[in-house]
Amino acid sequence: MKKLSFINKIIYILNSLFATFLLLSYFLPFVSPKAMAGFAILSLLVPILISINIVFVLYWLINLKKQLLLSTIILVMGWFFTPPFYKLTENTSSLNDDLKVMTYNVRMFNHWKWIDDETIPKKINAFVEEKTPDILLFQEYYSLEKQQFSYPYKYIKTKNENAKIGLAIYSKFPIINKGSLELENTSNNIIFADIVKKKDTIRIYNLHLQSLQLRPDQENFGEADSERLIARLKDGFKKQALQTEVFLAHEKGWKGKKIVAGDFNNTSYSWVYNQISKDKKDAFIEAGKGFGKTFNYWFPMRIDFILTDENAMINRFNSFSEKNSDHFPILAKINW
Structure with missing residues (x-):
């Protein structure tokens, strides 16, 4: 010195x-x-x-x-x-009977025209048809947008009868059980569906944890607004912790094969991710490459995840760059 x-x-x-x-x-x-x-x-x-x-x-x-x-x-x-910031290698193997799972926060299919493009709903639909996932999870699904996805089975859950925003699970395989954790004091939620693929019953969780409402293009980081921003973030993190505890308590009741995916609204360096990912495999860590960026922010932020039980094999992971939302879709090929 x-x-x-x-x-x-x-x-x-x-x-x-x-x-x-x-x-x-x-x-x-x-x-x-x-x-x-x-x-x-x-x-x-x-x-x-x-x-x-x-x-x-x-x-x-x-x-x-x-x-x-x-x-x-x-x-x-x-x-x-700590979880990797950047992955140098990837797994590109594939099996014929892999289960292709996609999760995508579609931001209400751009219903309020955040993106100046009238064709966003059609682009999302075309993207899904191109990638043909077996299981498709949406967060911020908007029921007023009459999207047609070609799946024989689905579970769409809005917060209540009057709400139009919610979560959706589309499946090519029969859904024999479904439910909602009905998170309190929030518009966010967690839903699940049990699907049957051949002789296997697989539980699919779709999580949308408390939104932090990060708006880098709108935030004014002056003293007053900074204080409001920090207060909002603190409140959001506390709610995420409570929601995580609700999820973990529910998850204990399922001992079979499972996939836990969705928008956690937090990074892989957080307590929330650490708790949810225990005894699970992270598809990005197992098979991904690069930053795995899932949120359209000015630096690489990975807040959307696909996790599986430890017995699963992750044969492929992809994060895409389609700017049809403030989130990017991710897809994994999973087998047991």
């Missing part, structure tokens, strides 16, 4: 600050937002913290300074103990 120039000393102080934040983020999966809601906000920033620390490593490497060790050590720790 003594041999550093004044500028480099300032840079190293900033480096130490961001490295400390990244190190603290490694504890996020073990701290419930009900206890420390403010700390949970850090889960949204982990990809940024990783990127910034990589830049510091490159800076010190170019300048041949041993200060590169600080961020390097913390990044290496994260490589071994």
Whole structure:
């Protein structure tokens, strides 16, 4: 530190600050937002913290300074103990009887014209027909948009009889049981359907956890609005924690094959993801490549997931770049 120039000393102080934040983020999966809601906000920033620390490593490497060790050590720790930020390899195997599962937050099929394109509903329909998933999960399904998806079985659940927004499960296989967890004090929900594929009964959960209402193109980060934003995020994280507990309690009643998918509205570095993904396989981690980005944000944010029980094989995972919503669809090929 003594041999550093004044500028480099300032840079190293900033480096130490961001490295400390990244190190603290490694504890996020073990701290419930009900206890420390403010700390949970850090889960949204982990990809940024990783990127910034990589830049510091490159800076010190170019300048041949041993200060590169600080961020390097913390990044290496994260490589071994946290979900991957970027996947270098992928699984491209395939079996004829793979179950193709897609989850897609369709943002009400653009009913309120957030995207200046009248053909968005048709584009979503054409995309689904092209990919032909066996199981199709929608979040923010809007019943007033008369979408025609060619599936013999479906379960569509709005929050109540008067609501038009909800969740949907479409299936090529018979649905023999279905239900809703009826989350309280929110417009979000969790539904499930038991499908029969040959001799197997597979439970499909479709999750849409509490929305954080992130609007990067609209937020004014002045002092007053920042306080409101933080307050809203804290409240959202607390609700997500409660909803996760409701899901986990319900999930205990099912011991068979299962798929848990949907929009978690949180990242893989969060307590919510850690709790839901226990004893499960993450399709992106098992078979994906790249960032696995699922939310149309200015940095790679993965908040939509496809998880399976530990006995499943994930033969393929794809995240797509179709900008028909503020989310991107993801698809996995699964077998047992």
